[in-house]
Amino acid sequence: MQKTFYLIRHCKATGQAPDAELTAEGREQAEALTAFFKGIEISHIISSPFTRAIQSIEPLSASRELSIQIDDRLAERVLSTEDLPDWMEKLEQSFNNFELKFEGGESASEAAERGAEVLTEAPDNAVLVTHGNMMGLLLKKFEEAYGFEEWKALSNPDVYVLTIEGEKASVKRMWK
Incomplete structure (x- = not known):
């Protein structure tokens, strides 16, 4: 049985905190996602x-009259609870070693x-809205x-479309 999922990285935001909201540009991008998914x-x-x-998916949710199911498992990955001035290097290392784990964080x-x-658990044709690191790890x-x-x-x-059929999967970027 084939299942198709649409993985979405959130629109532009004011910051990285869990309660960071979308910027004005991010709100426009959220509206553009609604048009993007037409059809x-x-x-x-x-x-x-x-x-x-x-906030990135609320306009699409409203236009389709679909409720937004919240799932904590789609939250952004915590690389570390420590301040990492070289976090970009650490993140790169974690893409190369999926078991690498930093203080207070989770491995890739x-x-x-x-x-x-x-x-x-998700049904076919589900949209999953997440964050850059989580999306990258799922794609990998x-x-x-x-x-x-x-x-x-x-x-x-x-936006990426992920198609899974048995043990085979295909990934394709849709957003340009």
Whole structure:
């Protein structure tokens, strides 16, 4: 049985805190997502609990009259609870070693697994709204060639379609 999912990285936001809201540009991008999905079948909307993720999908939710299901497993990955001045290097290391774990954080493997659990439970044609690192890790889980450089190329927002059939998966960027 084939399942199709739409992975969305949230629109531009005022910051990284869980309660950071969308910028004015981010609100315009959220409206653009509604137009982008015109004609695409959507059965469910599942979002990270972070404000910027929810605000990114609210216009689409309203236009389709679909409620937004909040799932904590789509929250952004915590790389570390310590201040990491070299966080970008640490993040790159974690893409190359999925088991690498920093103080108070979760490994890439742990984060990808919790995100994949949502995919296992989600119905076909579901939209999942998440964050850059989580999205990158999910994409790498299903497309081995996806790595740190591809993560750096993600935009706000970004949209990928993930198709899973049995043990096979395909990943394709939809947002231009």
